Amino acid sequence: MSTPSPTRAEDAPEPRPGDSPEPGQHAHEPHDDSVSGRLNALRAAVLGANDGIVSVAGLVMGVAGATTDRNTIFVAGIAGLVAGALSMAVGEYVSVSTQRDTEKALVAKETRELREEPEEELAELIDLYRQKGLDDDLAREVAVQLTAKDALRAHLDVELGIDPDDLTSPWQAALASMVSFTVGALLPLLTILVFGPSLRAVVTVVAVTLALGLTGLLSARAGDAPVRPAVTRVVGGGLLAMAVTYAIGSVIGTGMA
Template identity: 50%
Template sequence: MKRAEQLVAPRELPKTVEIAQRLNWLRAGVLGANDGIVSVAAVAVGVAGATSETGPILTAGMAALVGGAISMALGEYVSVSSQRDSQKSMIRAKRADLRRAPRANLAELAQVYERKGLSPATAALVANELTEHDALGAHLSAELNLDAEDVVSPWHAAFASAIAFLLGAVLPLVAILLPPVSFRVPVVFVAVLLALGVTGWIGATIGGGSRTRAAARVVLGGALALAATFSIGSLLGSSGLVG
């Protein structure tokens, strides 16, 4: 291994970025499941407040499940597509810049390593050797924290988001359809709030935040959402506007 590669370990960055991306995907999955739990539970509880018939509850719940999963997938696809376009644009711009001004870019790369703590002589050595090996990759890693081979996929993001939402949405549907009519709403409240506590705890663990505070926030938010929709459904049902 060349001395410059030993000094800066340039291939370690993609591994670090890959780990960070996996954690981001995991956190996004937790958030997607959380959305599925809350949104479908709120719809199901709202309808259950207006009527005790299983048909309307199932219909509304399934509509919320399918519509929410598609909406989540579409939103994630659009968001990640924009990120992917931005990454590709930066890669194209850097490639063109390297062709146009290779010496200036070499000096710039050396300055990057100087700012990271290397001596001018060592920084120049590192910049030269990495440029000989892979000029584009060296600049993307050092300057933009990018890897040309590791551009995000909007399709993967959309699929993961939809699956996470669906998995979360199944819980409130099962919780409201299986128990006897008189126990439906209490069972949903308990199951949903427990699940939200778990997702909040996991999300905080991944992000490194306070797990207790995170769990309390999502549980409180979920409880407010369920209480609000159940109250609205009950008012509509008692008013005679909903049969």
């Protein structure tokens, strides 16, 4: 009885889409272009919350150093929260609007160049693929096929890294910044109002330290950076801000007494 000949690698059937990988093989997951966008949004939200925590914590600690009156601290804290949240929103709106205008201008420029100089633009796309490591024939084949399918999208993607259907939104950025700042600011404001004069400063420092440690951890994880330095910087900066403002408030309060 003859034994079956071993299957050679070149005789093995090519995997089809949807097939499960063989044991020992690794499945190649498709790259999700939205992952970087979600990470940037998460990082912006964490930083906005961090700004809210530090800004309002410093403010209310400074006022608490000058007075024990709860209403005064409340008014100062609310004013700082509203002003800070609106400032963050306006700043993000202006910044992202400028970025969006630039993206629109680049899209219009590429559209005009493709209409007026199609051959030069095709040569440019071929050269871009050569620079990415493709050989001449493959670079030309890829560029020609992508140009035939959607020339503008091909150039925007390879040359500028822009998705014409997903331009940055200034309103979304402004709202996200305002909300994240407000959420962060509420922690020190509520903490310092709930407790009495003998405990409010200590409890607020502890709560703010824990919150800043969390935002530092999240920002490090979002950016795939070392955790300890990120947490140390964030917590250290927040503690310094509270210490300085509390000291200034105490000096001013003593001088006005």
